[in-house]
Amino acid sequence: MLAVNNVTKKYKDFIALEDIDLEFDNGVYGLLAPNGAGKTTLIKMLTTLLFPTKGEILWEGMDIRALDEKYRDIIGYLPQEFGYYKNHSPQQFLGYLAALKGIDRHDAKKKITELLELVGLNDVMNKKMRKFSGGMIQRVGIAQALLNDPKILILDEPTAGLDPKERVRFRNMISGLSKDRIVILSTHIVSDIETIANQVILFKDHKLFYNDSPSHICRTMEGKIYETWEIEKVNVPHVLLTQRQEGDNTLVRFAADIEYNGEARKVTPTLEDVFLYVYNDGV
Numbered sequence: 114m115l116a117v118n119n120v121t122k123k124y125k126d127f128i129a130l131e132d133i134d135l136e137f138d139n140g141v142y143g144l145l146a147p148n149g150a151g152k153t154t155l156i157k158m159l160t161t162l163l164f165p166t167k168g169e170i171l172w173e174g175m176d177i178r179a180l181d182e183k184y185r186d187i188i189g190y191l192p193q194e195f196g197y198y199k200n201h202s203p204q205q206f207l208g209y210l211a212a213l214k215g216i217d218r219h220d221a222k223k224k225i226t227e228l229l230e231l232v233g234l235n236d237v238m239n240k241k242m243r244k245f246s247g248g249m250i251q252r253v254g255i256a257q258a259l260l261n262d263p264k265i266l267i268l269d270e271p272t273a274g275l276d277p278k279e280r281v282r283f284r285n286m287i288s289g290l291s292k293d294r295i296v297i298l299s300t301h302i303v304s305d306i307e308t309i310a311n312q313v314i315l316f317k318d319h320k321l322f323y324n325d326s327p328s329h330i331c332r333t334m335e336g337k338i339y340e341t342w343e344i345e346k347v348n349v350p351h352v353l354l355t356q357r358q359e360g361d362n363t364l365v366r367f368a369a370d371i372e373y374n375g376e377a378r379k380v381t382p383t384l385e386d387v388f389l390y391v392y393n394d395g396v
């Protein structure tokens with residue numbers, strides 16, 4: 114188990130994260146928040162690129178700082194800005210990284226073939242990455258994070274640059290990978306995680322706001338989400354969520370904390386509703 118105990122991270126006087134407690138067992142964890150909420154700060158602490166100002170992070174009860182290389186051997190990490198060599202093919206590039214990670218040459222060759230198959234790049238494994246799309250590069254990034262068969266896979270905004278088809282493929286791949294490892298991924302795109310995350314983590318005002326299953330989080334807004342074609346008639350305090358144009362009419366979705374019996378119907382809350390409501394006034 115990976116445990117974040119009472120962790121605070123400050124940058125000089127600025128508190129990026131405060132008193133965070135989290136526990137991770139095998140499964141998919143989605144860090145969902147708008148930019149600036151502290152997702153990358155947490156990920157950098159989990160990958161030992163930064164250290165908490167206060168508190169501790171434990172793997173199987175031991176401080177990851179003390180475990181040092183032993184801990185880094187069991188993590189796979191895809192950073193937000195993933196650097197690669199344009200003139201390398203995926204096979205060359207992964208071979209190079211495998212050597213850096215100290216993976217035996219023979220094992221690496223087999224593993225790289227398996228991984229390129231998994232991410233669907235086996236037919237271009239010898240092509241230079243110069244001409245690859247953003248999505249293809251991202252898939253190379255995911256493959257490199259899996260080279261050491263990590264027990265903890267950490268992906269920072271892994272779906273950036275992926276088209277809708279690639280997003281679906283990515284979700285299926287992640288579900289498969291999470292059976293025997295911890296997968297932690299950060300995103301500000303609700304649909305990336307609502308179907309695959311066992312647990313969704315939301316920060317608000319630099320503190321932990323939700324850490325629960327998508328269905329439990331949605332339930333917190335039960336009875337508070339409405340849709341109406343006549344938003345101008347809604348006379349209770351409300352937060353506008355989304356709108357959809359149909360012909361000359363606009364269907365507006367809104368959240369109201371008090372019961373509303375006017376020209377609107379109650380609808381089932383989605384994770385997107387909760388996200389829009391929670392971050393209505395900023396991170």
Ligand SMILES: Nc1ncnc2c1ncn2[C@@H]1O[C@H](COP(=O)(O)OP(=O)(O)OP(=O)(O)O)[C@@H](O)[C@H]1O
Pocket residue numbers: 124127129146147148149150151152153154155
């Ligand atoms: N090195 C730093 N020095 C000062 N402030 C920082 C530093 N790194 C991050 N911050 C601030 O801490 C807050 C959290 O940043 P962080 O990068 O963790 O957010 P995020 O949710 O990951 O957003 P993004 O997706 O844009 O990276 C932001 O307000 C950011 O400006």
